[in-house]
Amino acid sequence: MSPTLPRTSVLFNVVDFNDGGIESSLIQWLRILDRSQFDITLSVMFASPAFVSRFRALIPQDVKVEILVDRPWLNHFQSRRYARKLSKLGRIGRDVFNTLAVRPYVRKRIAALAKHHDVIVDFDMSLRRWASQFNIAWLGINHFSFDARLGNRPRKARRLALQYARYDAVVALNQHMADEANAMFGDGLRQLVVLPNAIDIDAINASASAPNAHTAPVTAPYIVSVARLDEIQKDHRTLLRAYAKMVEHHDVAEDLVIVGNGAFRQELEGLAAELKIARRVHFVGHQDNPHALIAHARALVLSSRYEGMPMVLLEALAHGKPIVATDCPTGPREILDDGRAGILVPIGEADTMADALMRIVADAALRDAMTASALARAQHYGIEQSNRRFAACVAAILAARRAAHKTTMQASV
Template sequence: MAGAERMTATIANALAELGHDVTILSLWDTASQFRLHPRIRHEALFAQRPSFRRAYLATVAGIRRHCATHRIDVLVQVDTMLALFVLPATVGLGLHHIAWEHCHFDEDLGKPARKVARRLAARFCRQVVVLTERDRLRWLEALRPRSEVACIPNPLPFPMPAESAPRTQKTVLAMGRLVAAKGFDVLLHAWQRVAAQEPGWQLVIHGEGEERPALTALVGKLQLEDRVSLPGVCHDPAQAYGRASVFCLSSRYEGFGLVLIEAMAFGLPVVSTDCETGPRELLAPGQDALVVATDDADALAKALLTVIRQPEMASRLAAGGRQKASEFTLERLALQWHALVEAPPASAAR
């Protein structure tokens, strides 16, 4: 249910709709958590997650076998780490190879090998796709890649809502994996201050992950049991956004921050942390969001209280957000992907 998997399904569906024959090859897990276009073939190399250190050669051989069997022309690796498997698997096959980066350049997610994989992708892939212009410039500055580095933002995974959310319920919504990067611990400390001053308001945090026990314990420690709910993965985003009046992103870092675009599409005023990539590029402070420093619970609480107590400002931010979200429609960005996979080699173009 993570963002990269969701975007894989979203872009695969869009390319299939445009007439491409699309296969999704998972390393493991044949079941998709997201709806797939009827024309998409979904296969997995392993029935369950293996040890890739022990199964490295089998993984490389399986990728190569799949590409040869299905006569793959274009291969999009949906994580730059996959270069460690895909590059040796496709030697000599003449594939159009695209690496898709979902994290920002200066974060390796605790895997030092990611830095090596990025260097390999920058040298041997035809294109590297990143999510923000800031990240594109970091790739160019740090690696001087032989690959073309293209910025294609994540699209809205659903059509632009015809109307804004009614914003009649006193609910602040947050959404994301329950991991330390999302800063939900900071949000809970901020919410303790908000709850003390605005007793009618509730905080809903949708998502699942390894931090659930710690966050549940923190809710109890802060005595917020009747003011905070953690209902798990959101299977109906339209309903979740439709029941909220404010959206809050408390992340310590983001690769992009698609939930910001989703919330703005539904006309929710946004309070966000000022992450280096993603929010800093997507948001215009004071125009479509209130933006505060990361890891600052006091500033986050103050911004939330401002939006709650100033409905005219909230409406102005919401209107600006709706306008911003309209730039991220799937139809528009799918055409950029279509052009990318159809692009001839640079030598042929010349």
């Protein structure tokens, strides 16, 4: 019998848990990683209300969880922020307090944890000031389009370039994002790795029938959008205009269900009324488990101006949903396999989006073909291939560190 190889000890880190795609993708990684290869710890800087009430229960029981800011007095400002009671003056006080008290405390906690791990996966790059420290391999994961976030902010891009250069490797979620990083940072990064988000396909499908799954508020068939109500990025205005054109020019049976909360909800509800579609557009707010809504929809639509690698598209593939998505930077084109697993439309073009959605709702054969393509494409992001990619990434950065250490030792002799 061959000896059992020691597992690689991996520390994932994130600031906190709210209701974004980063949190969803992190939970998926914690679930799917091969326990025969990896021993996993999760460090969370702040125990947010969402973490306590929802996400803590979603973390696998074998994952060790460390709350970094574990002293009540260190949580004063962050608690007020979660309660939305932090004034402008309070935000200034928080920044000063974090610099003088919270950050040094967190650094000590990370330093202590690093002694018992092989790799830190800085999942939101919130520890980038300390990357390369503590004699441990560092992997920093970027979730957004570099161009969209930094293209018009050269000073911030230069500052981040210096911090990103400290990681053993920076992860881009897709090739488009990696191309942006290469153009922006050149050879400044030690290593750039493409590592897509992962999904547990069986668990996603099981979630659609879980007791907490939210079902549609209508008996009619429907199209669904699942995205934060943030018009700077998500562009529901174009979606509403596209749906209004469908209703105006065709006999459309499908309603539109919009899942998500945000500062623009009132404006979007007003636009739906102005377009005379308010009766058929259902704003259902944020849902902890929207999978039943996705699974039973006629189609899913994503209208974003830019993305990172949207988890909702991966989850829609797992459900076998026909998808219409804007061809925005950076995720949809790669996720939908250059349009073979869904329909890509230009950003902000309501007419084209309406035409694409009409093709789907009017053609059952097309929907069946798109379902088959979606399910096949989902396998690319499933457990087996995701574990292979993650294991190769970690092995590469550990091998590079060993080689660098060997070179240093030889040079010192």
